Amino acid sequence: MAAHFDLAALDMLVAVAETGGFTAASARLGRTQSAISVRIQDLESQLGQKLLERSRRGVTPTDAGERLIGHARRLLAVEREALAELGGEATAGRLRIGIPDDYVDAYLRPLIARFAAEHPRVELELRCDLSKNIEPLLAAGEFDLAVVTQDPQRPRGEVLRREPLIWVAARGHRPELQEALPLALFSDGCRARPRILAALDAAGKAHRLVFSSSHTSGVLSAVEAGFCVTAITESAIPPGLRRLGAAEDLPPLFEMSVGLIIGPQPSAAALRFAQALREEMAAPRLAA
Incomplete structure (x- = not known):
């Protein structure tokens, strides 16, 4: 087994999982479908495990694929944060978030206050809507990240909770x-x-x-x-x-699966907010 992962291949795997197929991943990454397929096959050969399953519903991760995608998101986030920090990109600017309003009080209210205090140069813009409406708006570039109730037929993003x-x-x-x-x-x-x-x-x-x-x-x-x-x-x-x-x-x-979807070229602010959101939503909740 190779000693290191190919981060570009991991990025492709995440893109395929989040978009539901090679065609959409190709459009998101600006790479050909064949190039993406070859790199993911290389990952499968490296690990000796199948990572993706194709069906009429689209392309979905196997159990091994789901586990690797979780690690991949963390590795890619670290890489982007390092590039942003060493490249001199300040955590500043506008961060646009789409979310159904029933998740705002439950998860975002304490997180927003903490994030604003830690990142005073970031302007948070929150828009509440139905998940069905948020996903295409994210794809159109109107949000930097989104929290959605996943469609059980075509789930998008990573499962937060x-x-x-x-x-x-x-x-x-x-x-x-x-x-x-x-x-x-x-x-x-x-x-x-x-x-x-x-x-x-x-x-x-x-x-x-x-x-x-x-x-x-x-x-x-x-x-x-x-x-x-x-x-x-x-x-x-x-x-x-x-x-x-x-x-x-x-x-x-x-159960409803709450998913996090991050735009294709996230800023340092988006990556840091996403990580804070993962930690917030992983915390146990007290019963009402």
Whole structure:
């Protein structure tokens, strides 16, 4: 086995995993598909393990590929930070972040204050939207990095955290006792919404949509008013809500994968924020 990794090959492997295929990775890196394929094959030969699987859903990492990609991201981040520091690039400028608003309070609020104090020359620009809308905007260059709820069919980026989805309702109200469960959900385009409805259908649980919003505050306001229930990620549950489950005849739900996607030519500020975000989201959360 060779004593050192080819960092360019690792960069190609990460690009293929994050974009879902060789065509998109080629466009992102400005390299031919064949060149990328050859370099990744060299990595596979070096390690004696297959790193990528091709299917009709696209190209996905194998278990060995996932493990290597985790190491690769850290190695590439160190390389870019060293180049930025030794090349005289200051950690300054504007850092544009796209994120669904239900993750802001749970993860970014303490991180933003700390990062701003440590990097006073960086201007943070935060834009909240649905993950489905954020990903193409990142690809178009409107964000430097993004935190998204991954599409289970075509996941993008590295997994920061897996969050269980929990049924909740207001204290002092029992909307779950209605014959047809009254629901407040995120607007069309939310990646959890069709899966929540499918879980209710599969369980034969009658339901009706009574409120929808593109923002967490809107959904939670409706639930707190007492006339409906919703399902949100565990870290986003306010202390004033009560959790529901099998005792209320509600079906078990699923986990959402929270992903980090970094733009193709990240600044030193983007890389440092990404690392701080990894550390913040890896920390255990106290139950609400």
